[in-house]
Amino acid sequence: MLLKRRASAKHVAMGGVLLALCVVLVYLSSLAPSGKIALLALASFLTGILLLETGPGFAATYCLAASALLLVLVQNKIAVVPYIFFFSGYGIVKYYLEKRRPDGAPAVSRWMEYLLKYLMFHGALGISLLFGIFITAGGLETVKTAWNSLPAGLPRAGAILVLELAFLAYDFAYSVFMDFYQRRIRRRISL
Structure with missing residues (x-):
């Protein structure tokens, strides 16, 4: 019982540290003129990391806590929307699909794995777009202005293709990072 309580306390402490780091990264993404997606x-x-150390249940609780805390602490709510609807839970979805x-x-x-990942990506993109429309003062006009400001040589379907390729790169980078964490970092820290 005592061992289980210690493990639980370690999980909570790790979750708190990672939550604080998450808030800092998302807050910086709301302020940064570029590199927003990289910070997210x-x-x-x-x-x-939390998923590997504690399991999917604790990681899901972390995602909910991070989303709620970010909505309270970050003034630019539009910057938080992509994290809430896509980035926070992607690791858990990836875990179950792989x-x-x-x-x-x-x-x-x-x-099927990639089909489901792309469905999640496009669903999160659509929800983020709709949420962005309702949250901004300009509403739909702001979204239309952003869409129309794409370079003239880039067709609209090309913009979507670029987003899909960026998602593929993100998925690959996520896998590489998690592998690096498991092989190099995890064994060097005592949890």
Whole structure:
């Protein structure tokens, strides 16, 4: 019982430290003139660390706590929307989609895994866009202005393709970071 309580206290302490770091990264992304997505991606890696150390239940609680805390602390709510609807929970979705069955076989096929990831990405993108429309003072006009400000040589479908390629790069970077954490960092820290 005492050992379980110690592990639980360590999980809570780690969650608190990672939550504070997450708030700092998302807050910086709301202030930064560029590199916003990179800071949000770094903040999302923290969910993956917590997922590895504590499991999906604690990581999901962390995502909810981070989202609530960010809504309270970060003044620029638009900067928080992508984190809440996509980046915070992506690690948990990725965990379940890439999880292996006891016999070592993947839980879902690689094709189905990427289809579901892209559905999540596009769903989160759509929800973020709708939420952004309702939250901004300009509403739909602000979104139209941003869409129309894309470079003239870039077709609108090209913009979506660029976002999908960026998502693919993010998914790969997430995997590389989690592998690096497991192989190099995790064994050097005592939890």
